[in-house]
Amino acid sequence: MKYISTRGQMEPVGFQDAVMTGLAPDGGLLLPEVLPDVSDQLEKWAALSYTDLAFEVIRLFATDIPETDLKKLIDDSYSTFDHPEVAPSVEVGGFYILELFHGPTLAFKDVALQFLGNLFEYILEKRGGKLNILGATSGDTGSAAIHGVRGKPNINIFIMHPAGRTSPLQEKQMTSVLDSNVFNLAVDGTFDDCQNIMKTTFADVPFKTEHSLGSVNSVNWARVLVQTVYYFYSAFQVMKKTGANTVQFSVPTGNFGDILAGYLAQQMGLPVSKLILATNENDILTRFFTTGIYSKAQAVPTISPSMDIQVASNFERYLYFKVGKDAAKLVGLMNDFQEKGALQIELNENGSVDDLFAAGRGDTAATLETIKRYKDQFGYVLDPHTAVGVFVAEEFGRALSTKAPRTDCQSVPTICLATAHPAKFTQAIIDATGEAVNHPTLDALADAETRCDSIANDVELVKQYVVEHI
Numbered sequence: 001m002k003y004i005s006t007r008g009q010m011e012p013v014g015f016q017d018a019v020m021t022g023l024a025p026d027g028g029l030l031l032p033e034v035l036p037d038v039s040d041q042l043e044k045w046a047a048l049s050y051t052d053l054a055f056e057v058i059r060l061f062a063t064d065i066p067e068t069d070l071k072k073l074i075d076d077s078y079s080t081f082d083h084p085e086v087a088p089s090v091e092v093g094g095f096y097i098l099e100l101f102h103g104p105t106l107a108f109k110d111v112a113l114q115f116l117g118n119l120f121e122y123i124l125e126k127r128g129g130k131l132n133i134l135g136a137t138s139g140d141t142g143s144a145a146i147h148g149v150r151g152k153p154n155i156n157i158f159i160m161h162p163a164g165r166t167s168p169l170q171e172k173q174m175t176s177v178l179d180s181n182v183f184n185l186a187v188d189g190t191f192d193d194c195q196n197i198m199k200t201t202f203a204d205v206p207f208k209t210e211h212s213l214g215s216v217n218s219v220n221w222a223r224v225l226v227q228t229v230y231y232f233y234s235a236f237q238v239m240k241k242t243g244a245n246t247v248q249f250s251v252p253t254g255n256f257g258d259i260l261a262g263y264l265a266q267q268m269g270l271p272v273s274k275l276i277l278a279t280n281e282n283d284i285l286t287r288f289f290t291t292g293i294y295s296k297a298q299a300v301p302t303i304s305p306s307m308d309i310q311v312a313s314n315f316e317r318y319l320y321f322k323v324g325k326d327a328a329k330l331v332g333l334m335n336d337f338q339e340k341g342a343l344q345i346e347l348n349e350n351g352s353v354d355d356l357f358a359a360g361r362g363d364t365a366a367t368l369e370t371i372k373r374y375k376d377q378f379g380y381v382l383d384p385h386t387a388v389g390v391f392v393a394e395e396f397g398r399a400l401s402t403k404a405p406r407t408d409c410q411s412v413p414t415i416c417l418a419t420a421h422p423a424k425f426t427q428a429i430i431d432a433t434g435e436a437v438n439h440p441t442l443d444a445l446a447d448a449e450t451r452c453d454s455i456a457n458d459v460e461l462v463k464q465y466v467v468e469h470i
């Protein structure tokens with residue numbers, strides 16, 4: 001399997017190169033040259049365990065990794081999860097909640113980053129060389145990335161967070177990792193300052209090359225790929241349980257990485273009747289799917305912080321499919337967006353961008369109300385991100401029932417992706433329900449030893465720190 005760039009200016013590369021490259025040199029994102037059609041595998045796949053299914057899916061794309069090695073990479077990656085099914089689906093109030101938070105940092109990013117860390121180390125071992133990951137985080141991604149590469153001999157990781165501006169719990173999840181290849185940097189500045197330091201450092205190409213700098217951001221193809229697995233897995237479990245022959249998914253969305261995986265699974269032949277895209281007040285994607293106009297607005301902080309984005313880094317991959325894989329057309333649209341802060345595509349004959357997608361937004365009040373109601377009625381506590389998805393799925397169901405009392409969609413089981421454990425977002429849960437939720441992993445952090453260095457908001461000092469510690 002070869003990989004090409006959405007912008008059409010890159011020679012095709014193999015899977016390992018695609019993973020190590022991250023972003024294509026022409027500024028585009030990597031995609032497989034063709035998506036395999038797996039329709040005739042589905043019946044066989046439905047009987048597999050999570051890791052066996054992951055192997056079947058990933059091997060179609062990772063054709064330059066020997067199968068025994070791939071199998072071991074997958075088994076190692078999911079042995080750190082605390083649930084035998086890795087990603088179980090639990091029936092709650094008429095929905096199926098797909099729990100993606102059984103990994104080491106209790107968020108769905110572990111599903112991808114546990115695998116990516118092992119994959120990086122595997123490739124470095126084979127090819128020789130080192131990787132020094134530099135990242136900036138406001139919380140979630142940094143800790144999942146750190147836990148993905150801790151203790152790996154050929155990788156160092158430097159994660160910057162804004163000093164005193166990350167929730168104490170999230171800070172502890174990062175700084176309590178004491179492996180000698182992990183460096184936490186508390187920058188005297190904001191999250192934007194951290195991101196600027198990162199961008200400036202990566203823009204210094206000689207420095208980047210000399211010190212083998214890399215990143216683990218959400219555009220890495222391996223992250224998207226491994227996320228397709230739980231769409232297949234949960235659809236199989238729910239179809240078996242209900243006898244349905246199709247499902248729909250509701251996905252709390254920020255950078256469009258998670259829901260893109262669902263889109264790809266559908267394109268490969270998984271019977272998905274709807275992808276319900278849910279955003280918080282930062283609703284660029286909801287506006288796009290309801291109007292065809294993708295336009296930037298000011299980002300606002302919410303109680304579902306991992307969805308507080310305005311430009312969705314993985315959206316370009318969807319757009320590429322949307323314009324019929326026409327790289328020139330895609331470049332034109334991306335240029336529009338670059339120049340005017342907006343791009344527009346035509347609506348279809350039903351007045352929609354894409355009949356596969358529905359989209360909606362859940363604001364802070366709706367999020368808190370949903371968390372409370374699910375706890376009161378069903379004894380199940382949703383985290384704020386998951387609550388946005390559940391709320392939007394309910395709205396979608398209500399809209400259908402007013403349009404036509406009996407539609408196909410209503411009898412289709414809905415799977416709501418649960419992207420974090422509620423114990424990670426104590427304040428929001430207390431605000432919604434009056435009491436916190438605990439988790440033993442987080443409780444254990446209370447008196448854990450930590451290691452973190454403070455640093456000024458200064459690119460040169462950060463560069464110097466990296467050089468001194470690799």
Ligand SMILES: *Cc1c(COP(=O)(O)O)cnc(C)c1O
Nearest residue numbers: 254255256257258306385419420
């Ligand atoms: C990252 C994240 C999301 C958003 O996922 P995208 O792939 O960026 O759309 C949602 N919920 C949680 C808890 C996350 O960490």
